Every structure is written in structure tokens, then in C-alpha cells.
Amino acid sequence: MKNPYFPIPMVIKKVCTETTDRMLRTLELGFLKEEDEGDFQYTPGQFCELSILGKGEAPFGIASSPMEKGSLKFTINKAGTVTTALHHMEEGMEIGIRGPLGNGYPIDLFQERNVLVIGGGFAFTTLRSLVAYFLHPENRSKVKDITVIYGARMPGLLLYKQELSEWEKRSDLKLVVTVDWGDKDWKGKVGLVPNVLEEAAPSSENTVAVICGPPIMIKFTFPKLMALKFPNERIYTSLEKRMKCGIGKCGRCNIGHLYVCKDGPVFSYAQLEKLPKDY
């Protein structure tokens, strides 16, 4: 029987510093065993437990899209013991991984619908996975219009800058990038995500909204979505809680009777309304 607590070995193929404050790094991991790669089937929005022996484990959303074969990407904010150790990892080093875990975004629900993606700060990782998944030539026809609103505090704190500029050039995607405070080189929008959303006023008609960001951004964005007449069942968000096992056994990430690791991390606003505010 497969032991769900046993990490599979992966190797670090590439390390990339994303932001000017050097607190966010993207690790690109490659599989060391071929059979593990075959078993690893995931959807955007799922997460993994990255494990450094001697330091511990921590959960991270998968930033790569399932269409990008051969490797997995994780963007990591340096905050605690495990993330600091992850920041010290170099190319060629071995790392453990458990996953994919969680439910992921409801891909079937997006079929034949418009997609509105709203992201703030470094919570953009799994949203990047979702957008990249739908932008793949095989999947682009499955959904209608894609709108992405992405904000960060400062231009230097935006993730995936190269990719954002590529997205900007595409005609099949509407991208609005905004920052709270611009600098002298910044020519884009300046403003908070909820206000930019209000300004852009995307239609709620046949649209699914996905929103990820810091709690304060989510708190002010929900009312704006309500004002745009998005039904609760078509607003999705991905939650974070402290986790250990990632498979619904260790008990710490529950909100009411649901576990963020097993029943989430993606929940609809309709679901969250019925749960105690334990998050």
C-alpha cells in the first residue's frame, strides 16, 4: 500500500528570484524517477508539500500548468524555517515532494464561460497555473474571454514579469496590471485591486470569477463582485491554513466540517458563507 506521508524525490532544475526584495523565489523541479512523473497528474489550484529533510514540510500551490510537462514550479515566499531552507537550495540539489493534494479549481465549470482572474501579491501562483492552462492552444477554445486583474504593492514585487509582458501582447486575453505605489519607470495602472476591478467592471454574465490574494484584498473585493452581480456560486477563492499532513488526518486545517487540505483549498463563496469564520 502507498504511504501518503512518504515524499517522492525531485531535483531542483532552476532557481529564479522573482522580486526586487529577493523574498520570492521560483523553484523549478524535475522528477528523478520516471514512474513518479507518470503518477503525478494534477489540475491548476492543487498544492504539494515540499519537504526538506531535517527542516520539515510546508504546503505550496503549484505554479506551473499541467500542460507544461516534465517539471513543476513553486514560488516561495521566505517567511519561516522551511521557506528559508528552500531559499537556500541550489540547482542540482534533491528535495522531497508529496502531492498533488487538494481539489484544485473547478475546470469543468469554466467550460464555455468567461473567466475573470483577480490576483494580489504572491497569491498569484496558482492563478498563473490556471491562466497558463487555459492559454495553452489545446484549451484556449474551451473557455470564452479571459480577463486577468493582477496587483502588487510595487512594480518590483510583481511575479512572472517576463510572462506578464508576453500576455500583454496577446489579443485573446485582457490583462490589467496594477500597483499600489508606482515608481518613475512605471507606466501602468496605479490603484488598489478592488478599485481597479470596479473601474474595469467586467460583465458577470456567464462568467466565473477566481480571486486569490491577501485577506484584506479579498475582504474588499467580494463586495465589488457582488455589486457586479456575480452569484456566490460563481466566485471562487483558494484558502490557506496551517497544514501538516495535507490529507485530512492531522486535523489542523478544518473550517467547520471541511478540511482545507482535502476538501479545499478552492472553495466557492457560497460554500464559505455556510462555514464558521475560522480562517
Add this chain to the structure above:
Amino acid sequence: MKLKLDKKDFDNFLQSLTDGYDLYAPVQLAEGVSVFKKIDQPGEVNLTQLLPQKPAKDIFFPQSEVMFRYEKVGNQNRMTSMEEVKKERILFGARPCDIEAISILEKVFVGEEYTDVYFLEKRKKTTIIGLGCNEPLSTCFCSSAGGDPFLRAGSDLFFIDLGEAYFVELLTEKGMAFRKNKFFQEADSRNLTLVKELEEKAFEKVGYSIPVEGIEKRLGLMVESSFWDRVHEKCMGCRICTYLCPTCHCFDIVDEGDPHRGQRVRNWDSCLSALYSLETSGHNPRPTCQERTRQRLMHKFYYFPKNFNRVACVGCGRCILYCPVHFDIRQVILWTSARRRRRFQWEVTR
């Protein structure tokens, strides 16, 4: 199959069990302190304490357990899983509430999607010998929580103390393997009458006065109730109730050692700890004792029944016995009924 075991043969019987099995039974560590422990000599077994402090879950889900060991060889990590149980095991002398709790843990650990191999391996390789409770404690309320002092469910063999002998029932296939044991004799009708008398006496003592039935419906309406503003006040968050609870199953995973050599270990954890849900950012979804007490009680009596159709409480009363401030879970259950809640509001605002 109805059998009996003479008490003069008891030690020899236990000795015969240690031949083929690892035998776990209640052992007294100091006066008033006993735990389930692996034993070598029958003399170590001590059944004077009805409920050992540490519940029998310790045998299947130990307080601290090594999950795997690791070692760095060159640039590669070598990991060895520690789930395997080499020798068949017998758990002797567990009470019906503890045994019922193991089947509750099984609901959590053995799932459709993910199975906790460490728990399952131990569960599969253990034969359980239950022991009826002739003299339940004043804190016992098993019959209100869906069990009873002589509940056979979950046991492979069941013993009842008749004074000079043990009445023995073989209940499952694993239990039937013992039918040829040379120390067992045929039980007679007098033994059967005595068993019936003991059962009736114990049932009467435990009673059915705690309204556990239907509690999930009542709590479902109380998720955001002002009830939780006051209930927790007595609790000082020492967490002993959760560690000694036979159904509490939260655990923490930590690495012991350095990057070159060490082990990944899991330890019992408790939702009543402030660190339990504290996130690296400093945000804590359950920042005070109020949210944490609500989490403990709601998980047992509302969330768990919603997922598994049974309250996560077996009425063993350990949380009442060992609470330093006499926080009585029975009282909280009583307060959840509408009439009592009014009384509670009145009492605390007086």
C-alpha cells in the same frame, strides 16, 4: 461461544499469550498512574484502575511515532519507512469505551482516498481482548454516548470478571482462533446468570441522563451563538483533555536530526494550543481560548457526526477526571438543550 477462565490460570494464560504475540495490557507505573504497555511478565498486569490515564489509542496511534528515518548518502536521500509491525499483537484489558474509540479513529485514518498506513498496520495485526466494566466510575457516561459498559463491538474476545473466574466470549474470527486454548473451560448457566446481573447493575449505575442524542442538530443552530462567549471561561488551555481523550487524533509532524541523518516523527497535538493553528505570517484563525474551546466541542459533537455519522465522544470521562479546573463536558452537553441554555445564561450573568 461461551467459555470461562479460572483466575488461578490467569497468569499462565497471559504467559501463553506472550509466546506468540506482543502483549499490551494496563501496567501501573506509580500509585494511581497506569498506562497500556507491552509486557513480558504476567505479574506486570494491573487491572485495579478501571481506565488507565492514557487511552488504548496509544497502542495504535502512539503519543510519539517515527514515520521514517533518513540518511544522506552522497547527494541522495535514503529513506526507510517504519510502518511495519513484525509480530502479531494482543491488546488485553481495554474497556469498551476505549475499543469503541479505536473504531472511531479507524473512520479517520482509513479512508477511501488516503490511508494512514501506520495506523492500519497496527490495527490489522492486533487482536483485541475487551474487559467489561462491573463498577463504572461516577464520571462514566458511555451509555449516553452510544456505547455501554459491556459493549462487545470491536473486541475479538470479551472478558467479564465474575469474581473467581473470567467469563470469556469469542466474538470474531480472530477470537475464535483461541477456542482451543487449554486454559478455557465451558461456562455453565450459573455464570450466565451472574453476567446478566452484573450487566444490569452496571447499566443502572451509568444511566442515560446526558442528552448526547441529537446534539449535532442542536449545535448546528449554535455555530455563531453567544453561548460560546461564556462556556470557555473556566478553561485555561492546559490541553490534558485532548491528550487523554481516546478519540482525539490531531497530530504534528516534525523532523528530528540534521540534514544528513535523522527521522520524521509525529506527535499528538491539541486544538486547544494557541500554536496549533498559528500561521507563519502571525495570523491565527483561532486566536483565543473561546474559538479553541468551540473547535474542540464542535468537532466532537457537530463536525465529526456530519462527516462520519457518530459523535467523536465515547463517554469515558477522562476529560472530566483529569481536568484541573473541573470543566465538565457533560455539563456543556446539558447546556446545549434549549431549556438548560436559558438556565446557563441566567447563571453566568448573575
